[in-house]
Structure formats: C-alpha cells, structure tokens
Amino acid sequence: MNVLCIGGGPAGLYCALLLKKADPARRVVVVERNRPQDTFGWGVVFSDQALDRLLAADAPSAREVIDSFNHWQDIDVFFKGARVRSGGHGFAGIGRKRLLDILQRRCAALGVELVYETEVTDEQALAARHGAGLVIAADGLNSRVRARYADTFAPQAEAQAAVQAESRRCRFVWLGTTKRFDAFTFDFRETAHGWFQAHIYQFDAGTSTFIVEAPETVWRAAGLETMTQQESIAFCERLFADRLDGHRLMSNAAHLRGSAMWSRFPRIACERWVRWETGSTSVPVVLVGDAAHSAHFSIGSGTRLALEDAIALARHIATHGDLRTALDGYEAERSVEVLRLQSAARNSMEWFENVARYAALDAPQFAYAMLARSQRLSHENLRLRDRDYVADYERWFAHRAFGQAGLAPPDDCAIPPMFTPFRVRALVLKNRIVVSPMAQYSAVDGTVGDWHLLHLGARAVGGAALVMAEMTCVSADARITPGCPGLYAPQHTVAWRRVVDAVHAASDAKIGIQLGHAGAKGSTRAMWDGIDQPLEEGNWPLVSASPQQYLEGVSQMAREAGAADMDRIEADFVRATQAADEAGFDWLELHCAHGYLLSSFISPLTNRRTDAHGGSLENRCRFPLRVFTAMRAAWPAHKPMSVRISAHDWVTGGITPDDAVRIGKLFKAAGADLIDCSSGQVSKAEQPVFGRMYQAPFADRVRNEAGIATIAVGAISEADHANGIIAAGRADLCAVGRPHLANPAWTLAEAARIGYRAQPWPKQYLAGKAQLERHLAQAGT
Template sequence: MRIVCIGGGPAGLYFGLLMKGRNPQHEVTVVERNRPYDTFGWGVVFSDQTLGNLRAADAPSADSILDAFNHWDDIEINFRGKQVRSSGHGFCGIGRKRLLNILQARCEELGVKLVFETQVTDDDVYDADLIIACDGANSAIRQKYVATYQPDIDMRNCRFVWLGTKKLFDAFTFAFEETEWGWFQAHAYRFDDSTSTFIVETPEHVWRAAGLEEMSKEEGIAFCERLFAKYLDGNPLLSNASHLRGSSQWIRFPRVVNKEWVHWKPRADGGTTPVVLMGDAAHTAHFSIGSGTKLALEDAIELARSIGAHPDSLSDALKHYTEVRSVDVLRIQNAARNSTEWFENVERYTSFDPEQFAYSLLTRSQRISHENLRARDARYVSQFEDWLASEAGMTREESKRPVPPMFTPFTLRGVTLKNRVVVSPMAQYSAIDGIAGDYHLMHLGARAMGGAALVMTEMTCVSAEARITPGCPGMYAPEHLHAWRRIVDFVHAQSDAKIGLQLGHAGAKASTRVAWEGIDQPLPDHNWPLVSASPQQYLRGVSQWSREATHDDLRTIEAQFVRATEMAAEASFDWLELHCAHGYFLSSFLSPLTNHRRDEYGGSLENRLRYPLQVFAAIRKVWPADKPVSVRISAHDWVDGGTTPDDAVAIARAFKAAGADMIDVSSGQVSKEEKPVYGRMFQTPFADRIRNEAGIATIAVGAISEADHVNSIIAAGRADLCAVARPHLANPSWTLNEAARIGYFDVAWPKQYSAAKSQLERNLERERAQAVENARLSPQERAERAEGTS
C-alpha cells in the first residue's frame, strides 16, 4: 500500500514504522510541519503495561525507549504542609523530544520517508491508498471532513502551562498551593537525567483573578517560581515554547471525541481512499492520567494489527479497528474525565484532612480502587485505614487487621450505624391493601440479619391513591402501623441493624401494574385518578393523564405525610426518608420537565422547591429530634432542560437549610426521554458533588456491587453511606459475604449462623491462597495443573 501519515507525532511515526516493519513493500510517508528532530513540550509518562504493548509490537524501538526511560513507583502528594507517599504505581517518564527521536530513527532504519517543515491542510495533494490524519487536537484534516467525523470538542475549565525544571523529582509529585485568588496545583515528574516536567494548573477564574492573563511569559513563569519555590530548591522553571508570547503559554485542554473515525474520499478512478483519524485528532485524554501518548501509540498498534488480520479487505480492517479502539478509548476518556473534573474542582476537597485528600486524588479516576491501591502499596493502605478508623472513633488491636472503610461506624443525630452499608429501598409489590405482611417480614428481616447497618423499606405510600401499584405498602391505616411495628420489632430483636421507612407519593406514576405484569403500564381496570405538580402523561399515549394538584390537594397530601410520619415514629422506625426522586409526586415539583405551574410553586428553582420543603418541614416537626431524616433526590434527569447536577447541589443546600440530615443521591426516572450514561458507580459523582459542595452527608447509589466499591467511595469521601440494591436481592447476607471475601473476619454474624461464618471464611482463605499460588506458576504449569497432569 501507499500510506501517508499527516502529522509526525507519536501516532504517525509509530504507525509508519509498524507498517513498514510488517511489509517492506509498503510505501510509507510521514509528513510533519516542524523541523527535523524539533518538538515542543517536555516529558511524557507511560505505565508499565504500556511498555509491554510496545515491546510486543516492535521490540527494537521498545528497547530504545526503555533504555531512555526514568522509572519510578512513588506518587507524592503535598497538601497543607503535609507530604503523603504511596508506592507501587509503576510509571516511566521519557522526554517527548527523545521519544520522537527514537521513533524517527527507527522509521529511517526501516525505510519510512520522513518529510519535515511541511504544513498540510489538504490531503488531496497525496495520491495514496490509506491516509492517516494524525495532525493533532486541532486537526485541519478533521475539520475538512467535519460532516463525516462529527467531532465534539469540549474546552475544559482549567488553564495550564507546560514547563520544565532542572530539579529532579524522585516521585510523580503533586503540589497544591492556596493563594488569595484560589488554588493552584503542580504536576511534576523526572523524565531524563537532568530535567523534570513541571505543569502548573488552575481554574480559569483563578487564573484571571491572579492577573496571569495580563502577564508576559516571563512574568507568568516568575509567578509560578515564587508560588512553588519550596518544591524547586532554587531551580528556575524553564519554557521551550519560544513560539508563544505572553499569556498564550497558558492553554485550556480540549477534550476531543469523534462520532466517526474514517472518511471515505472518492477518487477520480471511481474508487475511494480512507482518511483515518488517529491520536489526538481522534481523541484526547487529559494529561493528569498521562494517557494521550499511550492512546496514540496503541491506536497505531491496533490499526496495524487490524490491517494484518484482514489482508483482503481494508474496509473490514478499518471497521474492526474503530470497533476495538472506540471501546478502549471510551474507557480511558471516562477515567480522564473523572480525573479532569477532580483537578478542576480541587477546592471541593480542600476541607479534607491531608490523608483523605491524598486518597481522593489517588482514586480520582475510579480506575484505581481500594484493593488496587492495596495491591500496589499494602503499607500505605493499612496506615490510611487505621487513620480513617481512628477518625470514626475506632482503635485497632495490634493482633487484628485494619478495619476496612465500609466497616467503620457512622452517626447522625442519635443513631449510630455499625457500618456504611444500606439495603436500598426496593419495590417488592407484595402488600395486600397496603399491609406489609409475612413476605416483608422475611424480606427485610433476612437482610437485617445479613450484616447491613441500615435496612430501608420500599417506598411506603401516604394514602391508597399514592401507591404505585395495588401491591405497594402504605402507612395510612391502623393495620399498616401494626404490620410495620411487627417488622421493626423483629429487626430490633434479632439484629443490630437499624430500619428506616421511605415515605412517598407516586403522583403521575401511580395506578400501574406490578412490575412482572408490565412495569409502568396502567391497570387494566379499577384505575384511580392521578395528581401531580402539573398535568402529565408518563408514558406518552399509554399512561393516564394526571391533573394539576390544587392548593386543597397540596394541603391534604401534606397532612397525609405528617400522619404517616407520626405513625412511623409510633412504629419505632429508626430513620425516615422523604422520597423526592424518580418522577413521583414531590419530584414532579422539583423538575422543570414536570412542573409547569404558574403559581408560587412553579417557575424558578426556588419556587419549585417550595412545596417539597413545606412537606419536609412538616414531617421534621413531628419526627423525633434524635432520629435522622434523609431525602432522596434525582440529581440528574438525563434530559435537556431537566434537573442538572448543578441544580442538585442547590436542592441539597435547600434541604440542608430546612433540617435534612442526609441526601440519598439517585438520578433519572423522571422522563422516558432520558439518556443516562451507565457504568460502574455511575451515580457516585453526584453524591460526591453534593457532599463536598453542599456540605451535607450523602448516600451513594447505583451499580455499587462489591466491597471494593464501597471501600473506595467511603475512603475517598465521595459519600458517607452506600446503598446496595440488586446484590442484596441476590444475597440477603451480601455484607457478611463481602467481609469474608476481602478477608475481614471481625464482623459479628447472627449466633445461629456462626458455623456458616467459620466455614465460609476457611473456604475463601483457601481460594485466596490458591489464587496467589497460581499467580506464581508459569502458563505451562497452570495448564498442566488444570489438566491434572502436574
């Protein structure tokens, strides 16, 4: 093939040498706008895993790169006068210029044609079978075919400057300094025998307030030298961007995503030539996770591999390339987004003690979890667990292992929970005339005995008309109180768990069938009238229309919530939660998608909050002062024009001011137009924002399925409790099982189950030992053992 790579960065050079190395008959040209062996920037970072990928793809260049690397294992975090170190991270640094020199030399060795000082804005000047557009984040080729690629470019909120220094750092170093204008942070790492990269970053508004926008380049560098002087040991900061003037050295990071990566360009002979995006032209990942160059090189590896696997069809090769890489890139970009947002919002976490601030930074991307950290540096994690437990009032006996974060206690008002696990409210649709019966005794009782600290009832309705389905429980008649008291008494007598009641009103989502007969579908008969903030039809063309609640309706429903709260107190529930989420009655006031009122309860967010806050104040007044009230909200409607995470912070602040103790942070289910972005712990960032911006305790929910998730969330201060739903349906003793699985045995089991505890712990200990032994075996030894021949 005749191959042209437009752009002589890592992507173009590496793809060129890989293709030429696989088949010397390929005619490969790499075109670069800069001079030979010229580059800007300082050092780049790879993980040990990336090095393995490079060695498998082209050993000679990998060996040269490895010889030039500076390797380190430690991350050092400097915050508020304290230094925290964690080891085992396995990073390598190399100068960007040195990396390009190695790739350029390898290209020349293989016969790749390198063309320098040529600015390409139009690929039509090249007659080729394959054109690679790897001309950077501001790609001219991508812009030419913008209708095909459909790029989404998001300029992020921080300004940063890429500098160097002769101070040699022995760890990947983060330094945070507070100024009168706000926080600045430095990312520093050594990349050769004499130089370190030193990136200074700060939010845009802080950068402007500090006057950096008006400073010359030299003045800006001097500002940074003064600010971070204690880390530089008298060494100056250096710039190699001689082409930049004044504040233009401070840039914003562009997050680049493209819907398509391949454009098929018609040729005069009737055929087509593919123009393929690669590297930063196709995607970017923020420097805070050091993955931009990694992604570019791995793009090159996968495209070369795909072409080799589809020798008879370039079309099939490119289809395979985009399918494989788009998944890998999305995973990295999601992690990079989390990391970017952490650094954009450093102030959110500056109330943390240095120990928790450092842990939060280390786990910011959600790719590194508690157990990942333990595998890297068990000493650091043990020390941090001891610190966190001491903050919760626990002291570890020397003979025992540290207490995992999920098993530290938590207190609100007069209620202390033994750990951080909550059994989520989960609709069971098994009540008769609103009465919680034997099923609910079994369901909630089993989970209370299963180790969770707090067991929540499903949404319990304040009137018959407030029920989602005829199978939903209520708290509006004497028989409901008696039924719930029976269950509460069982939980208190047979376990050390607490039990909470979630109160709600279904609003426009009422009068539907139980889930297994058609979720959200209206009843076939005997439907009852629906009421909500404004007229709406939840399922367009299917659901009943609700009417707008009158002021008399609002007074009546408020009184129903008060009555239900008084009954909950009489039943001796430990905790109360007000359901203001998922499109139900109170939620319908909060969301602009469902509230179109023109009275004092509609319009601005302040007005939309008015009625839910009114109900909250009424129930708080009659609920015991020594018991908590939490509020469940939908922090994101996932629909344009709906509630946003910014709104959620404001909503949380309003409930906090009204006396709420905690926000249970969910999202969605307000509109069927929603387009949520699912993933592991996908709603936790909303709980994080609310907790650390609104200053109120939160419950994280959503795709939390193992102890590692809970430990990571609690340890990083992203939430105070974790509500676990489906895993608890599958295993009532999920909490006890997870404790045994991670090797934490200092958890009390029901005395009737003590024999099972010891057996489970022994079995899991054997499995862990076997896994360690297997990890030491060679692949051949593992295969032989699996076949029973060793």
Template sequence: MNIVCIGGGPAGLYFSLLMKKRFPAHRIVVVERNRPYDTFGWGVVFSDQTLGNLVAADEPTARQILQAFNHWDDIEVCFKGEVVRSGGHGFCGIGRKRLLNILQGRCEELGVELVFETDVADDRELAAHYDADLVIASDGLNSRIRGRYADTYRPQVEARQCRFVWLGTTKKFEAFTFDFRETEHGWFQAHIYQFDGATSTFIIETPEEVWRAAGLEAMSQEEAIRWCEDLFADRLDGHPLMSNASHLRGSSMWIRFPRIACERWVHWNGVVPVVLMGDAAHTAHFSIGSGTKLALEDAIELARCMAAERELAPALARYEEVRALEVIKLQSAARNSMEWFENVRRYTALEAPQFAYSMLTRSQRLSHENLRLRDADYVAGYERWFARRAFEQAGLPAPADLKIAPMFTPLRVRDLVLKNRIVVSPMAQYSAVDGVVGDWHMVHLGARALGGAALVMAEMTCVSADARITPHCPGLYTPEHTHAWRRIVDSIHALSDAAIGVQLGHAGAKGSTRAMWDGIDRPLDEGNWPLVSASPQQYLAGVSQVARAATPDDMRCIEADFVRATVAAEGAGFDWLELHCAHGYLLSSFISPLTNLRTDEYGGSLENRCRFPLRVFAAMRAAWPVHKPMSVRISAHDWVEGGITPDDAVQIARLFRQAGADVIDCSSGQVSKREKPVFGRMFQAPFADRVRNEAGVATMAVGSIFEADHANGIVAAGRADLCAVGRPHLANPAWTLTEAARIGYTMTAWPRQYLPGKQQLERNLERERQLAAAGAGLTPQQVAAKLLES
C-alpha cells in the same frame, strides 16, 4: 500498498514502523510540517502496563524506550503543609524529543520515508502525489483533516475550565509529585515528574477565574514564569522554571485543555480512505498521562487489524469499532480525573490523608484494593487513620486493632450509630395486600438485616391509597398498616443489630400502574384511581393516565398525609425516615422543570419548585423525633436537556440541609422517558461526591455499587458517607458478610447460628486467592521489567 501519514507525532511514526515491520513491501511515507526533531512540551508518562503493550508490539523499539526512561513507583501529594506518599504505581517518564528521536530512528531503520517541513494543505493532492491507498490523519489537536471532514467524523471539541502551562525545571524529583497551593485568588496545583537525568516536567494548572484574578492573563511569559517560581519556591529549591515555547507570547502560553471525541474515525473521500489516529481522533487529560498512550495504542490496533483482514474496508471498520470502545472507557476515567482537578476547591475541606486518597482514586479506575496491591503499607496506614477518626466521630472507643476496612467503620447520624456504612436500598416488592405488609416483607427485610448491613430500608411506603404506585404497594395510612410494620420492625430489632428505616412517598403521575412483572409503568386495566402531579402530565406518552395539577387543597391534604405517615412510622418503631423526592414521583415532579410548569409560587425558579417538597419535609421533621435521622432521596440528574443537573442537585441539597435533612440520598433519572443516562459501575457516586463536598451534607451513594472494593473506595475518599446496595442484596441477602470474607476482613459479626458458614466461606475464598496467585502468569509490567533488566 502505499500509505501516507499526515503528522510525524507518536501515532503516525509508531503506526508506520509497525506496518513496515509487518509488510516490508509497503511504501510508507510520513509527512511532517515541522523540522526534524522539533517538538514542544517536556516529558511524557507511561504506566508499566503501557510499556508491556509496547514490548509485545515491537521489542526493539520498546527496548530503546525502556533504556531511556526514568522510572519511579511513588506518588507524593503535598497539601496544607503535609506530604502523603504512596508507592507501587509504576510510571515511567521520557522526554518527548527523545521519544520522537527513537521512533524516527526506528522508522528510518525499517525503510519508512520521512518528509519534513511540508505543510499538507490538501489530503487528496497528497494521496494523488504518492498514489496512496490509505491516508492516516495523525495531525494533532488542531487537525485540519478532522475539520475538513467534520460531517463524517462528527467531532465534539470542548474547551475545559482550567488554564495550564507546560514548563520544565532542572530540579530532579524522586516521585511523581502533586503540589497544591492556596493563594488569595484561589487554588493552584502543580503536576511534577522527572523524565530524564537532568530535567522534570512542571505543569501548573488553575481554574480560569483564578488565573484571571491572579493577573496572569496580562503578564508576559517571563513575568508569569517568575510569578510561578515565587508560588512554588520551596518546592523548586532555587531551581528555575523553563519554557521551551518561546514563540508564544504572554497569556498564550496558558492553554485550556481541549477534550476531543469523534463519533467516526474513518472517512472515504471518494479517492482513498482517511483514518484518524492520536490527538486528531481523541484527547485524554494529562492528569492521567494518557494522550501518548492512546496514540501508540491506536497505532498498535490499526496495524493489527490491517494484518488480520485481507480487505481494507473491514480492517478499518474493525479498528474504529475496537478503538472507539476502548477510548470511551479511558476518556471516561480521564474526565473524572480532569473534573477532580478542575474542582480542587471542592475537596480542600478534607484533611490531608483523605485529600490525598481522594486524588489517587479520582478516576475511579484505581480502586481501594488496587491501591493495596500497589502499596499495602500505605493502605493499612490510611485505614487506621480513617478508622480512628470514624470511631472518634461516632463517640465510640476505638478498638485496639484498627485494621478495619472503611466500609466497616461506624457512623453516627443524630443519636443513631450505624455499625458500618452499608445500606440495603429500598426496593419495591409489590407484595402488600391493601397496603398491609406480611410474611414476604418479614422474610425479605429480616434476611437482609441478618446479612450484615447497618441499615435496612423498607421500600417506598405510600402515605395514602391514591399515593400508591400499584395496588400491591405498602402503606402507612391505617392503624392496620402500622401494626403490620411494627411486627417486622420489632423482629429485626430483636434478632439483629441492624437499624431499619422506611421511605415515605407519593407516586404522583406514576401511580395506578401494574406490578413490575406485569408491565412496569403500564396502567391498570381496571380499578384505576385519579392521579395528581405538579402540572398536568402523562408519564408514558399515549399510554399512561393523565395526571392533573395539584391544587392548593390537594397540597394541604398531601402534606397532612405525609405527616400522618410520619407519626405512624414512629409508632411502628422505625429508626430512620427517608422522604422520596426522586424518580418522577409527586414531590420530584415539583422539583424538575421537565414536569413542573406551574406559574404560581411553586413553579419557575429552582427555589420555588422546591418550595412544596421543603414544606412537606419541614412538617415531617417537626413530627419526627428530634433524635432520629431523616434523609431525602433526590434525582441529582434528569439526564435530559433542560432538566435537573448536578449543579442543581447541590442547591437542592443545601435547601434540604437547611430544613434539617441529615443525609441526601443521591440517585438520578426516571423523571422522563427522554432520558439518556450514562451507565457504568458507581455511575451515580460522583453526584454524591459533589453534594457532600459542595453542599456540606452527608450523602448516600447509590447505583451499580456491587463490590466491597467500590464501597471502600467511595467511603474512604469522602465521596459519600453511606453506600446503598440494591440488586446485589436481592441476589444475596448476606452480601455485606460475603464481601467482608471476599476481601479477607474477618472481624464482621455473624449471627451465631451462621458461624459455621462464616468459617467455610472464609476458607473457600482464601483457597481461591491462593490458587489465583499460584496460577497467575507474568503481567505486562513484569514482562517490561524483565526486559529492562536484560
């Protein structure tokens, strides 16, 4: 086979040497437009895991790379005059030129043909010249090939919000250092790491508007470098900043990161297949150091697929399938990381220890327990700091032993002190009779109150008969309803130390439907009741009942129903009240522009659309005891173009905070069947993060939080104050107690009747941990370390 690679960067070179090693008879040519060893940039970074992958792919190349690496374990975060240091991260830095030299030398050793100073204008002519069977397009960020065949590759190219410049310095840094500086114009940050014995990379980044306000747009390269030297003078200790891109003039040295993603990676041009690799196919923000990693792993996978398949077409199809999925995962993490750095100002109200923790866990790939594995002393110290502050803020005396996981620290909301940060989500049970709750709800809520959570939320409870989702939903609109709820609330208060709350709502256009198991969102066959919404709508097109627009009289009655239910909730003894303004129900239908088409004072702008929900909330707050908390559940993202966005969610939260809301419960979606949500673990936590740290109000995170590790990370980083856990509590009422035992936290209080179960569970889980440790093989990091030692 004849293979030609367009682009002599890491992707093209590494693929070429791997293929030549596997198939010495193949003719492989790499065509590069630059001169030999020309490159821009300073150092690149790999994790120990990536090094392990390189060892497995080609040991001689890996050995040379390992010997040239500068290795470090520590990360330092410098913020507001404090330095927070953590270890065990396992990174390596190498100069980009040195890496290319190693790959070029290995290619020459194996017989790959390297052609330099040749600019490829036409891939078809190039393929014909070399009689190629396969063309690899690894021609970088500004790939001509990707642009030529854009109809096939369908690239998405997005210029991001920050400007950054890639500089170097002769100062050597012992740790990967992140330095954050506030100026009169805004915040700047430096990403700093040593990559050889004499030089460190020094990337400086700031939002576009801050860059312009500081005047950097108008400065020459020399002036801009001097400005940066002055800003970071105490970190540089007299060492200069250097550029190796002298060909760039003035503001062009500052670039905006281009996020690139392609739907397809293989194009058949009628003559030969053309395959994307590296930056031509995708990018990942430099804050997680994954651009070169992705390029090398593209090369590994394509070489593997071509060795595994006899025919070229299935090999390329398999490569595209496997790599696209893996890249999506890493790009998701990279996006989280990138957005954190784009919005540093959001987190600058945090104290230095929490700011540093938030930065370390920004991608959501590095969890609380991952950090503990890397540096147990750092995590233990942070947990003590967090616990001491939590007890102080709750007005409680701190225990002598502050070895407390963040999810088990107390939280005070008004006069209510929650024993920990776990909430049982309100989950519809469809088991009431004429709105009256009974034994099922007693068992369901009681079991979960005994299961360790601090707050158990009853399902959405309807404020009138025509506010119900189904005929089986609970209500708070007759004395019988109040008495039935009082029986459950009193039982929970008597038998547990959990608080209990109720979520009040009105189904709106999503009402008069069957129970979930009989056809979710499907209208009743008979016995339907009229529906109202912000505007006329039919939730399921051609299926659902059509809801009419609420009139002023309707709105007055609905407001009165919510107030009556609020008074009833107090009469039932609930500790917490939540107003449901999410998921397309009545109050949500006013907030979302997808469902609110009104032209009166309750439609149009976001402020107008929130007017009625805020009016209802204010009336409820006035009727609810001042010492008891109230939360509001919102849909922070409609997942539909033209709908509510996370930007809107911040403003919605501000409005409810000003009206007296204590906590914003950040959910999303279920407003329109046109939604296209992006699911994943903790997928809604970023909404709670934004609302908490931009709107300045406590939040509750919900959605695919199913491990203690998730909850600990969310709470510890200040992404939310509470974590609502739903479906895991359906499977295991004692989820909170079980997760405590799973992470080895033994200080949780169990019901005394269940203490033998606690002891057995903790013994079993400890045995599992010991067996796992004893049976574990060498990790890729350990393989790399042993190779380096040899």
C-alpha cells in the same frame, strides 16, 4: 499497499515504522509541517503495562525507549503542608524530544521516508504523487485533516474553536525545571484567588516536567491573563518556591506571548475515524492519536493511546487482506477502548477542575481521593500496589470514624472503610452499608405481612447496618400499585411494628422507612404485570405538580394539585411520620425523586406552574420543603431524616447535578441529615449514562459542595466499590439494592471475599462463615 502518514509526532512515526516493519517492500512516507526536533512538550509518561505492549510490537525501539526512561513507583501528594506518599504505581518518563529521536532513527533504519517542513493542503494529491493506497492522519490536536472532513469524522457536538473540541474550565502551562523529583508529584496551593496545582515528574537525568494548572476564574483573578510569559513563569516560581528549592522554571514555547502560553485542554472525540473517498483515484483516510481523540494529561495517556492506535492499525492491516475490513476492525476496536479511557480521563480532569470542592478534606483523605479520582484505581487495586499505604490509611480513617461515632476504636483498627461506624444524631450505624428501599408490591390494602418480615429480616441479619423498607405511601391514593405498603391506617402501623420488632430482636441492624406519594405515577400494575402500565380496573384519581401523563397516551392524566390538595397531602405525610415513630422505625426518608409527587414539583420537566410553587428552583422546592419541615417537626429530634432526590433528570432542560447541589443546600437548611442521591425516572425521554457506580458522582458533588452527608446509590455491587466511595469522601453511606436481592447476606459475603475476618456474623451462621472463608482462601479470591 503504500502508505502516507501526515504528521511526524509519535503517532505518525510509530504507525510508519510498524507498517514498514510488517512489509519492507511497502513504501511509507511521513510528512511533517515542523522541523524534526520541534516539540512543545517536555516529558511523556508510560505505565509498566504500556511498556510491555511496546516491547511486543517493536522490541528494538522499545528497548531504547526503556533504557532512556526515568522510572518511579511512588506518588507524592502535597496538600495543606502535609505530604502523603503511596507506592507501587509503576510509571516511567522520557523526554518528548528523546522519544521522537528514537522513533525517527528507527523509521530511518527501516527505510521509512521522512519529509519535514512541508505543509499538506491536499492529502489526496500527495497520496497520488507517492503512490499511496492509504492516508494516515496523525496531525495532532489541531488536525487540519479532521477539520477538513468534519462532516465525516463528526467531532463531538459541543465542539469549540479550531480544535473542534470541548475546551475545559482550567488553564494550564507546560513548563520544565532542572529540579529532580523521585516521585510523581502533585502539589496543591491555596492562594487569595483560589487553588493552583502542579503536576510534576522527572523524565531524564536532569529535567522534570512541571505543569501548573488553575480554574479559569482563579487564573484571571491572579492577573495571569495580562502577564507576559516571563511574568507568568516568575509567578509560578514564587508560588511553588519551596518545591523548586531554588531551581528555575523554563518554557520551550518562546514563540507564545503572554497569556497564549496558558492553554485550556481540548477534549476531542470523533464519531468516525475512517473516511472513504468516492472517486476512482481517491484513497481512504484514517485518524490516529490526538487527531482522533484526546485524554487529559492528568492520567498521562495521550501518547500511550497514540502508540496503541498505531499497534492496532498495523495489526488489523496485517491480519486482513481487505483494507475496508482492516480499517473497520481498527475503528471498532480502538473507539471502544479510547472511550473507556476518555471516561476515566474526564473523571480525572473534572476532579482537578474542582479541587476547591475537596478543600475541606483532611490531607490523607484528599490524597486518597486524588489517587482514586478516575474510578479506575480501586481500593483493592491500591492495596495491591502498596499494602502498607492502604493499611495506614484504613487505620487513619477508622480511628477518625470511631471517634466521630463516640466509640473507642479496636486495638487493630486497619478496618476497610465500609465497615467503620457512622453516627447521625443519636443513631450509630455499625457500618456504612444500607439495603436500598426496593418495591416488593406484596402488601394487601396497604398492610405488610410475612413477606416483608422475611425480606427485611433476612437482610437485617445479612450484615448491613441499615435496612430500608420500600417507599411506603401516606394515603390510599398515594400508592404506586395496589400492592404498595401504606402508613395511613392503624392496622398498617401494627403490621410494621411486627417487622420492626423482628429486625431489632434478631439483629443489631437499624431499620428505616421511606415515605412517599406516587403522584402521576400511581394507579399502576405491579412491575411483573407491566411496569408503569395503568390498572385495567379500580383506578384512583391522580395529582401532580402540573397536569401530566407519565407515559404519553398511556398513563392516566394527573390533575394539578391545588391548595386544598397540598394541605391534605402535607397532613398525610405528618400522620405517616407519627405512625412510623409509633411503629419503632429508627430512620425516616422522604421520597422526592423518580418523578413521584414531590419530585414532580422539583423538576422543571413536570412543574409548569405559574404560582408561588413554579418557576425558580427555590419556588419548585417550596412544597417539598414544606412537607419535609412538617415531618421533621413531628419526627423525634434524636432520630435521623434523609431525603432521596433525583440529582439528574438525564433530559435537556431537566434537573442537573448543579441543581442537585442547590437542592441539597435547601434541605440541609430545613434540617435534613443526609441526601440520598439517585437520578432519573422523571421522564421517559431520559438518556442516562450507565456504568459501575454511575451515580456516585452526584453524591460526591452534593456532599462536598453542599456540605451535607450523602448516600451513594447505583451499580454499587462490590465491597471494592463501597470502600472506594467511602474512603474517598464521595459519600458517607452506600445503598446496595439488586445485589441484596440476589444475596441477603451480601455484606457478610463481601467481608469474607476481601479477607476482612473481623466482621461479626450471627452466631447461628458462624459455621457458614468459617466454610466461606476457607473456600475463598483455597480459591485464592
């Protein structure tokens, strides 16, 4: 099968050489619109792992590439006058022109036909002329082939402009300099207009890439929109003068005038990568490289992805005798891997778009946050790369945490961040792990019993700093199910006091309670009898912000809460707050999430009121804030209060993370100490995007934009997750739910697993501690 490659960049050339190498009798033609050495980039970056894959695919070209590389292990972060260096990152840079030259010569040596300065307007006709049975579209970000067949390839729905992609918030310019750098360097500069940043790396003996980036609003405010190319370059030279040490910045895009040299990154993602023609003389078209996808330059993976596409495509063609099977296998394999890396690239890109969000961080934490921005580089991975850097950072973090908690740090304070103390008002938590409030549906007429004592007591001695009781209802008609606990009768307070006293007597954990009202999601069965299904008998009336059925056609209809209802509900919350204090709880949380009553006021999906409690977000928050304010006044001033919110409804027209920041600010102004950032469960139309730590970005935004401490929740299942979240300043506490159901001593077990032996255990369990640590050491875990 002969092949036509459209596009002579790294993707097209590497496809061509691998396919020709696999079958020397195959005719492979590469057609490129530009001249051989026309390129508008400076350097290309590869990780050590990527280089290993190139060696396995084609050793001759890989060795020449490796011999041309500038290698480095370190990353430098400059912020607020400080430099933070970390090592072990294993990157290499090569000039883009040098890479093209190596691939072009390797193609020529193998017999690939290279055709330059030729525009392709009809790839089918050209394929027929060359006798090709496959067209590979490797024509880059602005792929004309992709645009021509957009109905087939289906670039993402939020497509914009010629690239049919989602263009992002920042403007960037790709420059070069003769200044040499011995580390991959990130330099952040605050100006009167906002933050600029530079991404800098050396790629040959005398040249470095120097990318300058800023949010569009900052870029415009600085006047760059109206500057000439020379003026823009001079602006960047002045801004980063001390980093350049007298060296100049250079552009290799002289054809671009003024602001056109500043780009906005286009995020490209296609639903399909293969087009099958129906005509008898037509051949299939497959996308590779930037024609199929893009990954933000801040993780340096665009060219790597392109070459790995080529490796996978060549392998599938060689493995499968049937072309359709080969192309289907290629698309299935690469689309999954690319989506995973694009997710990390998007996290990285969004971090750089929002540098101002993290400007209040101290330099060590800012640098750590930057390193961990994509969520692919974890705390333990950083430790593997540079043990000294992580130990030094842990000492810095622990020293600050103990000081903020009013405690003297231990002599050796290289403590994993999740095991540092945290102070809220007069309460000091021994570490940053919270046992999430998890419904047990095991109360009788609102009264908790032995199950709750065992459940919460076991987790209190399991190492967590704060154990949260499940949502406890402020009245009988506020319950989700008949098995939900309450705090609306004297016997409830007595029963809770028994649990609280047991936790305090047996452990040094604190115990909190979450108060809530089920609203339209009430009067249902226990989870194991049919989640959200209404009771078969014994139902009670429901209220909500507006009339609604949670499950359309299934749930009871909740009526709209009137003024008298709201007065009574507020009074119920205040009475329950007083009872919680009487029961001895250390912490109080107000439940304003997951579609329950107070959440139904906040979300526009469930609040359609036209009075003072509907309309704007401020109006929709009016009643929840009123309830919170009344509770805060009734709760002792020295005890903390948090608020759980749904930071994202995952439904178009619902609450968004932008709204969550505003909600956080409103509750902060009302006296909240922390925002517990959950999401969803407001509407069955939700389409959440699950993944590890998938809700941590909400806690990050609220913490660093609203300026209030947060609790991160959602798929936090390892110490590595919690340490990374806390260390990066994405949240102050991590709530861990399901893992604590599987293992009440999750916190102690994770301390042992990561080798933190200073974590105290109950003296009754010390023999188990020693055995677990010994077994883990033997297993090399």
